[in-house]
Amino acid sequence: MKKLLLSALALVVALTLASCNNGNNNTNDTSQQEPSEYDRELVKFPDNYDKGVNYATVNRGNVREEAYTSRKAIEAVQNGQPIPSGTVITLEIYKDEELSEIFVMEKRTGWGDQNPPDTPRNGDWLYQEFNGDRSLDYEEDIGRCFTCHANQERDDYTNTLGEMKSYELEDVTGSKDSNTESRLAGIPTEDWEVKSLDDNHKIIDDEEKEGMIQNTLTTFYFHEEKS
Numbered sequence: 001m002k003k004l005l006l007s008a009l010a011l012v013v014a015l016t017l018a019s020c021n022n023g024n025n026n027t028n029d030t031s032q033q034e035p036s037e038y039d040r041e042l043v044k045f046p047d048n049y050d051k052g053v054n055y056a057t058v059n060r061g062n063v064r065e066e067a068y069t070s071r072k073a074i075e076a077v078q079n080g081q082p083i084p085s086g087t088v089i090t091l092e093i094y095k096d097e098e099l100s101e102i103f104v105m106e107k108r109t110g111w112g113d114q115n116p117p118d119t120p121r122n123g124d125w126l127y128q129e130f131n132g133d134r135s136l137d138y139e140e141d142i143g144r145c146f147t148c149h150a151n152q153e154r155d156d157y158t159n160t161l162g163e164m165k166s167y168e169l170e171d172v173t174g175s176k177d178s179n180t181e182s183r184l185a186g187i188p189t190e191d192w193e194v195k196s197l198d199d200n201h202k203i204i205d206d207e208e209k210e211g212m213i214q215n216t217l218t219t220f221y222f223h224e225e226k227s
Contacts, residue, residue, distance in 0.1 A: 043128035
């Protein structure tokens with residue numbers, strides 16, 4: 001009888017320990033499956049990104065990507081300096097020539113500390129994904145952005161640093177912007193002759209040059225009217 005009681009007691013203890021171990025294992029599995037939360041409020045949509053420098057175009061089949069950033073960022077890279085805090089890189093993603101997504105990465109001092117402890121830290125860069133209509137894409141897994149850029153540490157976690165280095169920045173008067181000043185800058189003026197107005201109101205003694213300026217000013221006028 002005594003042996004029977006001892007056997008029963010041993011069985012109860014064994015079952016209790018097994019139950020505790022199973023409970024601990026289940027708890028660990030649950031914690032490992034919980035996704036890490038990235039701060040999706042810091043990176044805002046850069047309203048005037050397309051006024052910056054369109055420094056790279058990448059084509060992949062039916063997908064075309066247009067990369068924009070500031071002149072300040074490109075100048076820093078070309079001078080061998082780190083990409084400055086405050087830099088925003090915006091990537092338009094077109095599928096079959098329709099704007100599908102807009103990817104934004106922004107660098108600010110201290111932002112790397114905003115990531116949860118169990119997530120990658122890509123310097124001080126944070127990422128955001130927007131739909132083609134500029135609304136926030138909550139379905140996009142931002143964690144993929146960190147993983148994709150993590151192997152570009154030597155290029156400050158960017159995929160287009162080479163394009164920034166090789167992009168040909170020009171002076172304001174010779175920039176690639178299609179404004180009136182840059183168009184006029186390309187017209188040689190050293191042999192121009194200015195005359196007083198005659199009955200036809202012509203002030204330039206060269207029909208070709210006159211036509212170039214007239215077309216430029218007309219284009220500028222209609223551009224201002226639309227804006």
